[in-house]
Amino acid sequence: MTTPVPRVMVPGSVTKNEVFTVKAIIQHQMETGLRTDSAGKTIPRKIINQFVCRYGGLEVFRTDLHEAVSANPFLEFQLLATENGRLEFSWREDGGATYSLYHDIVVT
Amino acid sequence: MSLTRRHMLASTMGTVACAVALLAPKHTRGADEVEDLLFRLTGRKATPSNRLRLVMPAEFPTGYTVPMSISVDSPMTEADHVKSVRVFAPKNPLVEVAQFHFVPGRSLPRVSTRVRLAAPQHVVALAEMSNGNLLMAKAWVAVATNGCL
Numbered sequence: 445m446t447t448p449v450p451r452v453m454v455p456g457s458v459t460k461n462e463v464f465t466v467k468a469i470i471q472h473q474m475e476t477g478l479r480t481d482s483a484g485k486t487i488p489r490k491i492i493n494q495f496v497c498r499y500g501g502l503e504v505f506r507t508d509l510h511e512a513v514s515a516n517p518f519l520e521f522q523l524l525a526t527e528n529g530r531l532e533f534s535w536r537e538d539g540g541a542t543y544s545l546y547h548d549i550v551v552t
Numbered sequence: 553m554s555l556t557r558r559h560m561l562a563s564t565m566g567t568v569a570c571a572v573a574l575l576a577p578k579h580t581r582g583a584d585e586v587e588d589l590l591f592r593l594t595g596r597k598a599t600p601s602n603r604l605r606l607v608m609p610a611e612f613p614t615g616y617t618v619p620m621s622i623s624v625d626s627p628m629t630e631a632d633h634v635k636s637v638r639v640f641a642p643k644n645p646l647v648e649v650a651q652f653h654f655v656p657g658r659s660l661p662r663v664s665t666r667v668r669l670a671a672p673q674h675v676v677a678l679a680e681m682s683n684g685n686l687l688m689a690k691a692w693v694a695v696a697t698n699g700c701l
Contacts, residue, residue, distance in 0.1 A: 478646075478700065502658070503655065505654065505655065507651065507665075508650060511646045511668075512650070512700070513649065513665065513667055513668070514667055514699075518666055520663065520665070521663045522662050
């Protein structure tokens, strides 16, 4: 399996109190635990089970993902521009690994 | 051209097939099952509502990546907001799809993603409002291939 690579698309600057769109995607197989390999053995489940977006340290959007979310899970959601600050994104994988990145947003 | 027995048989069978299809529309049958399932999962009664919209294609060639958009009409104030939206695919081997959590004054209750569906089915969204109400919306999706799992 390839190392999951997260990516986000966020506008560089936004007007205060404006709504802006965030697109977040991570390259991930989302192995459901329902498949078997060629020897008939179950391939263990390994999915991204949670995505969290924080804005200025405060959680503003969260998703709990289950097996039925497609591989390379993609999320598009909308936030309100409240202040200059850091947007932090983190993806949690089964087994406890997390992948994260951040983006500083300018609010004018 | 004369009307032979073969012609008669073929046209009669066609008519019968149409009649059967009309008598048993696919949409009406699933409704009660879906509501029962939601009641079992949440222990509460959900109200069908057009404030909650679940938008999915009615037909899709593959079950692996079916687009899904959700939106809820809500002022998103402390007093009146959407806490979360859960999505279920009752015909999947594992019915839970995802749960989206929103924060009043910070995020809008709108989200898009892509999901896997095992069979043609009603996908169900359930919005939990700040006053405790549960709103429900359904979307019929006919996938041509099993995307699970």
